[in-house]
Amino acid sequence: MGRNLALELVRVTETAALASARYMGRGDKNGADGAAVEGMRLAFQSIDIDGEVVIGEGELDEAPMLYIGEKLGTGKGMETDIAVDPLEGTSLIAKGLPNSIAVLAMAEKGCLLKAPDTYMKKIVVGPEAKGAIDITDTVANNILKVSKALDKRVSEVTIMVQDRERHQYIIDEARAVGARIKVFSDGDIAAALAACFEETGVDIFMGIGGAPEGVITAAAVKCLGGDMQGCLNPLSQEEINRCKEMGFDEEKLYKILLLDDLAKGEEIFFAATGITSGDLLKGVVYLKGDKAKTHSIVMRSKTGTVRFVEAYHRLDKNSIMTNLMDKYREI
Numbered sequence: 001m002g003r004n005l006a007l008e009l010v011r012v013t014e015t016a017a018l019a020s021a022r023y024m025g026r027g028d029k030n031g032a033d034g035a036a037v038e039g040m041r042l043a044f045q046s047i048d049i050d051g052e053v054v055i056g057e058g059e060l061d062e063a064p065m066l067y068i069g070e071k072l073g074t075g076k077g078m079e080t081d082i083a084v085d086p087l088e089g090t091s092l093i094a095k096g097l098p099n100s101i102a103v104l105a106m107a108e109k110g111c112l113l114k115a116p117d118t119y120m121k122k123i124v125v126g127p128e129a130k131g132a133i134d135i136t137d138t139v140a141n142n143i144l145k146v147s148k149a150l151d152k153r154v155s156e157v158t159i160m161v162q163d164r165e166r167h168q169y170i171i172d173e174a175r176a177v178g179a180r181i182k183v184f185s186d187g188d189i190a191a192a193l194a195a196c197f198e199e200t201g202v203d204i205f206m207g208i209g210g211a212p213e214g215v216i217t218a219a220a221v222k223c224l225g226g227d228m229q230g231c232l233n234p235l236s237q238e239e240i241n242r243c244k245e246m247g248f249d250e251e252k253l254y255k256i257l258l259l260d261d262l263a264k265g266e267e268i269f270f271a272a273t274g275i276t277s278g279d280l281l282k283g284v285v286y287l288k289g290d291k292a293k294t295h296s297i298v299m300r301s302k303t304g305t306v307r308f309v310e311a312y313h314r315l316d317k318n319s320i321m322t323n324l325m326d327k328y329r330e331i
């Protein structure tokens with residue numbers, strides 16, 4: 001795998017975002033997701049990799065595209081695991097709310113955890129607080145350790161938490177020690193990513209969200225030198241059964257997953273494009289004259305390079321985009 005691949009991958013998330021953003025504010029989650037999936041899949045076709053989707057839209061019989069096991073790329077290059085979330089934050093885009101992204105992660109074959117579609121408890125911090133987290137410890141102790149590692153007063157530590165009833169204990173414990181809480185409604189990959197960038201003002205991400213999103217987050221955290229721990233958190237017998245079907249027996253089911261258990265290896269790539277504007281990425285803007293502007297991040301763990309890519313697209317000149325845009329123009 002090489003450095004050009006990073007830019008090839010950002011083209012994939014850009015294409016998904018450009019197609020999906022046509023649905024912004026239209027109250028149609030499924031339409032927006034379908035457009036993102038189609039854009040992502042088309043853009044993958046010309047990339048020289050022998051890729052396989054390990055985290056995708058579901059099984060073959062429930063998802064016609066980007067299903068788990070689907071082959072991506074020309075089949076000529078390196079064997080890779082690919083984790084995709086063509087539209088992360090389906091309700092965000094439907095309502096025109098911030099923070100929806102098109103996102104993917106890629107690593108050498110066998111290096112991304114094949115996570116079941118269930119919940120996962122997660123904690124994420126940036127590079128400065130690496131080694132200071134312990135998912136088995138209390139919220140308060142994690143905050144105290146992170147504040148020490150960051151050399152910040154506890155009152156300056158901000159924890160990003162998804163606005164869900166199940167997280168009330170995090171909010172209560174964090175406030176009890178004097179820390180700050182920032183809630184978000186949806187899209188925990190972008191929210192966790194914010195904890196790895198000092199300029200966002202977010203120091204810790206905590207909570208329970210999707211396990212597939214957890215693996216994609218781990219790939220980003222690896223590229224950024226941050227830290228993450230997770231633990232599968234199935235909420236029903238049906239979810240427990242789903243975990244078991246995917247090889248998570250009693251012993252493995254509640255094992256603490258360290259960063260390398262989620263995403264390992266030398267070569268990890270992460271790419272994301274903003275669909276609606278958020279903390280880190282601006283959303284898609286369609287411009288006059290069949291043009292559009294996107295804002296993306298692309299990272300490679302081997303070199304540690306983090307690129308923010310602002311791109312102007314001529315939708316009438318790029319064959320994939322022209323076809324897609326014609327299809328989604330009048331929705």
Ligand SMILES: O=P(O)(O)OC[C@H]1O[C@](O)(COP(=O)(O)O)[C@@H](O)[C@@H]1O
Nearest residue numbers: 088089090091186187188209210213
């Ligand atoms: O909405 P729930 O059930 O609390 O699940 C949380 C999960 O939903 C999301 O907020 C959005 O997921 P979708 O893009 O599939 O709608 C994820 O980022 C998060 O992991």
